[in-house]
Amino acid sequence: MSLQGAGVEPRCHCIGTESRRIGKLIARVKMFSPSPHCKDTEVIATLKDSGKEICLDPSAPWVKKVINNILSRNQR
């Protein structure tokens, strides 16, 4: 689940993804849909304690739930 240099270089950020369900350890999430630089959808979570960034599997149901919870928190 390591992450390449997550700067702005034009390529994928993620090499592998974390498969364990770690929703409760997540502080923040970024999602990138496929682009000319990377053909994959990438979901990158920042962990609460360490601040470490790890890649999540975009097709995993629990990851979709994490993202939808974030979007739903914006109800006005």
Next chain:
Amino acid sequence: MSLQGAGVEPRCHCIGTESRRIGKLIARVKMFSPSPHCKDTEVIATLKDSGKEICLDPSAPWVKKVINNILSRNQR
């Protein structure tokens, strides 16, 4: 719906959001959950023709649908 300098400066990217349903015009999407730099969830779309980046309303149902379609395209 203008977008501040979308570099890596520590602040929100979005000032306003696009309310019209423009799903078909979207080439790519980035989503950022709230962070120390920005208390808002931000969804930034890149338009197909112009390559222009615009901000979408994370709470709009059609935006959630766009994001879930992207996540679902990863079924293996």
